[in-house]
Structure formats: C-alpha cells, structure tokens
Amino acid sequence: MGKKTSKKDIKKENKKETNKASASKPKAQQKSTKSQEVSKEKELQDKIDEINDKYLRLYSEFDNYRKRTSKEKLELSKTASENIIIELLPVLDDFERAIKSTEDSNDCAAVKDGVNLIHSKFKGVLTKKGLAAIESIGKEFDTDFHEAITQIPAPSKKLKGKVVDEIEKGYLLNEKVIRFSKVVIGK
Template sequence: MVKEAVEEARKAASEAADELAGDQDKAEASEDGYGGPDAADTDSADTDGTDGSADSSMDEDSAEDDKAGKKVKKFGKKPKKDKKDEKIEELTDRLTRQMAEFDNFRKRTDKEKSQMYEIGAKDIIEKILPVVDNFERGLDAASEEEKENPFVQGMDKIYKQLMTTLEEIGVKPIEAVGQEFNPDFHNAVMHVDDEALGENIIAEEFQKGYMYRDSVVRHSMVKVAN
C-alpha cells in the first residue's frame, strides 16, 4: 500500500512538472511573436481588414492623447526665458525707476527754487519798504508852495517810478481805511469808539502794509473803531 502511494505521488509530481514546463514554453513563444493558431488568426484578421476600424480608432485615440499631453505640457509649465531677455527686462525696469526718480527730483528742485526765490524776493522788498515810507513822509510834509519846487517834484517822480516798479514785480499796498479789520492783513495797535463807523471798521492807518503776490510782506498798522 505504501509503495503504491509513493509511486502515485511521484507520478503526479512528474505530470505537474511537465505541465509547468509546457506553460513556460508557451509564454516564451508568445513573447517572441509566435502566438500559435490564435495569433495567426488574429494577424490574418488584421490583414483582411476586419478589425481596421478598431486600429484606426486606437490611432486616433493615441493622437488625441499626444495632443492633450502637449497642451498640458504647454500650459502646465512656463517656457524658460532666455538670459538675455531677463537682462533686458532688468535693465529696462531699472531705467524706468531711475527716470521716475529723476522726474521727482526735478519737480522737488523746481519747487524748492521757487520757494527760495519767493523768500529772497520778500526779504529784498521788506528792506525797500522803509525807503518808500520815507518818500511818503517827506512828500506829505511838503507844503503846497514847496510842491511847486523842482526838487520836490523830482522826488515825487522818483517815488512814483519806484512804486510802479514794485507794482510790476507783484508788490501792492493792502487796503486799510474804511475796510473791515482782518488779522491776516492788518495789525490793530489802537481802538476808538466812533458811532459814525461800523463795528470792527478801520478808522486810520499808521503804516501801510504790502503784499508780494499772494503773501503778506508787512501788515498794515491800523486803528480800529468800536
């Protein structure tokens, strides 16, 4: 019994080994392109054109896949810029920034120059105003007979020419007498009660005030009523 069982086991093992070897031979043959009768049938079917539509659809699908892959590659990743183009962009950006900075510097410089001119002009005018005051005091002190004197007439002409020159460069006197008091233009040094005048009206001017363009060079020294 035991001997028969051993023989049967050996026989079964041998058959299994032969079957496994046959399967391996078939697999190798299919890899080398020899697929047996089934493969031949398939090849003949392809040759006869029975599956041509399937192959055509497969080719179209592969072409579509290639196009899709190219689109993904095209839109998924940006092309790398050339080093020359990057350098040109860098220099262009730097030039644009420098031009903007220069334009700001020019505007700031022009504004500073204008302010310096205004300050210098106001300083000169302020120093000339006492000369104008002396001309006015001298001419006001002259009598009617003295005003016929050639010397006095000469001084009056010089005074008028000086005032015309100041007016041409933008200097003008501040209106005071009869005007409402304004601390931006007038300096009140005295008050007086006068029913003939309205409230906060300038009754008298002690010293003329002057403006240069839109700024006050000297406030008017005045007496304010009520």
C-alpha cells in the first residue's frame, strides 16, 4: 500500500507544480491574448466598415442608375414620336393647301384628285413606319385580328363563318395588332 500512496502523492505534487506553472503563464498570456483579441476586433471592425462603405457606394450607384434610366425613358417617350410627326408635316401642309384650293375652285374632280393624292402620301408615310392594314373581307373570322360586331345571314355558302363586311379597318404595326378589324360575320 505504501507504493500506491506514494504514487498518488507524486501525482498530486506534479499536478500542483503544473497548476502553479500554468497559473503564472496565463497572466503573461492573458495580456498578449487581450491585445490579439483587440487587434482582431479592430481588424473585423475595419472589414465591417469597408463592407458598409462598399454597400453604400453600390446602393448610391444603383440609385443613380435607376434615376438615369427613368429620365432616359421619359425623354425617349417625349421624343419617340418626333420622327413620325416630322414625316407627317408635309401631309398636313398638303391638307391645308387642299382646303385653300377648294375655297376658290368649283371643280370637284380636282378636289377629289387632291384628296386621293394626300391619302396615298399619308398611307405611304405610315407604311414606311411599319403600319399595315389587316385584310378581312372574305377571310375566315380570326379573333387574333377581328372583332365581331354582328352576324348576318351569309349571301352564299362560301361565306359562312367568314367576314362579310368590314365596319372599321384593323391595323398591324410591325406585325403587332394595334387595332382589331370590326367586322360582320356570315352565319
């Protein structure tokens, strides 16, 4: 039993010595650990500040981009029709000349020719800009292009379910329907 006791005593003494040695070390290490923690904390705070700065700059840049694009869209919508208006001005001039000439003229044929000329010029300008009329009479009724106003008995069996009459012409602008043809369908 004496040996066991002495081993236990030795172990206890070793523990006490280790505890004394470790107790003296932490004071020195605590100072260096605290300074390391402070420097790490400062480093992390610097990173946070840098990230916040980047975030604020990006947010500001995006906000400026949004305002700029909004302003550009508004400007574009204001001037989008400018080219069309410029091309329609000669047609307006022709109408004004036609009105003046009808005041002095009794010749209906000349007035009719003038109006037909203006009409074809006007149609030419619109066609150049991508406008196309929807051909409806005699065609199958198609809800993608036609709006049925009414149905009447078909004059012939061929015209059943087809467009018999057109009340208002429909138009495509660059292959997109901008006005449906208002039509009468044969039943």
